[in-house]
Amino acid sequence: MVYSSSLRQAVGAVRSGLGSIGLGSQDARFALHGEHAASTDAPLVLVACSGGRDSMALAFVSQKVCASLGVRCGAIIIDHRLQLGSSDAARTAAMQCGRLGLSPVIRVEVDVDVSRAGEEAGAREARYQALSDVxxxxxxxxxxxxxxxxDQAETVLIDLMRSSGVSALTGMSDVIDWNGxxxxxxxxxxxxEQTTAVCRDCKIAWWDDPTNGAGMSPDAPLPQGYPLRSRVRHTVMPFLERFAGGGVARHLAYGTKSARQDEDFLNACCDEAYSHIVRCDAKGGLLIDASALQTRHAAIRSRVVMHALNELGIAFTSAHVDSIVNLATHxxxxxxVSLPSGYSAKRKKHVIRVCKNGTHANR
Structure with a gap:
């Protein structure tokens, strides 16, 4: 087949991505012309496929690249059962992956808990859990x-709506670990646009999720009931692209690399500071050396406090963090400082104790 520009770039991206996690050619045979079957004990790569254009393009390209390396390639289709007809879409995606040569193809139905953090977060949690289990x-x-x-650009915009600081600019990592x-x-x-071109060039059908605004006029904003990401994709990003004359998505996505480097450096500095400033309390709390905390840079002080609150499983706001830092600096x-989950932070001499309420006494 003739490889279009989009298909060549997709193939290169998958080959590079597999190489970054240590999956290269499995045998000298695969450097030779012709088709060679992967060994039954060759590494297995699974593509998370929803049936949409992006994941269908990834399934097609991954199967080709894996075959050229001697790596086995399969697919996982997750049915969240949140929409009418989702099971039909999942079955269709599974059949398409099978026809493309992916094996095994596993279809999994999941239950989404919407009670804690909403439908989007619940679906993501259920999806990643099922993917990691399979x-x-x-x-x-x-x-x-x-x-x-x-998707990367949309993630940055969403994170900027929900939080602040460098972490809001880091976007999604190329590689993550989830439950091992x-x-x-x-x-x-x-x-x-490129994944769409791959599907069209290779005659691959795809399914458009109606909650992404498929079929709706691009000039009409999506109703509030639609997922936030869909509204950002359908309404916010097109507006920004028109307003800036294009290039916004690429600019936002490319900025994540340097932001992630900054975030990694700050986290390393925080880990070093934390080991010298925070220690465990005998009754399950944490002790923070106020004098040592005060000497650190403001960016590190707040991160040390956030790390401590996370260690205790306390849901907190920036106001909580600032108040605890002030116990050291002002x-x-x-x-x-009253904290959620029945905790509080109190300074005595040069120590800030973060404890369950009632355990501060007689200390």
Missing amino acids: ATWFGAAAVLLAHTLD VTFARPFLGLTR WHGQGE
């Missing part, structure tokens, strides 16, 4: 996710 069961070397450059399973995103440098005898 990958572990089959001993897969990695699960490939079809997130694109456009490696997840890789080889398409983060490709646009949705100490004038103020009272304790």
Whole structure:
């Protein structure tokens, strides 16, 4: 077949992505012309496929690249059962993956808990749990996710709406670990336009999720009931692209690399500081050396406090963090800082104790 520009870039992206996690050619045979079957004990890569254009393009390209390396390639289709007809879409995606040569093809139905963090977060949790469970069961070397450059840009915008600081700019990582399973995103440098071109060039059908606004006029904003990501994709990003004359998605996505480097450096500095500033309390709390905390840079001080609160499983806001930092930097005898989950932080001499309420006494 003739490889178009989009298909060549997709193949290169998958090959590079597999190489980054240690999956290269499995045998000298695969450097020779002709088709060679992968060994039954060759590493297995599983593509998370929804049936949409991005994941169908990834499934097609991954199967081709894996075959050229002697790596086995299968697919996992998750049915969240949140929409009418979702089971039909999942079955269709599974049949398409089978026709493309992926094996095994596993279809999994999941239950989504919407009570804690809402439907989007619940679906994501259920999806990743199912993907990691299946990958572990089959001993897969990695699960490939079809997130694109456009998804990356949308993630940055959503994170900026929900949080602040460097972490809001880092976007999605190329490779993550979830419950001991490696997840890789080889398409983060490709646009949705390119994955669409791959599907069209290779005559691959795809399914458009109606909650993404498929079929709706691009000039009409999606109703509030639609998922936030869908509204950002359908309404916010097109507006920004028109307003700036294009290039916004690429600019946002490319900025994540340097932001992630900054975040990694700050986290390393925080880990070093934490080991010297925070220690465990005998009754399950934490003790923070206020004097040592005060000497650190403001960026590190807040991260040390956030790390401590996370260690205790406390849900907190930036106001909680600032109040605890002030116990070190602006100490004038103020009272304790009330925290969620029945905790509080109180300074005595040069120590800030973060404890369950009632355990501060007699200390």
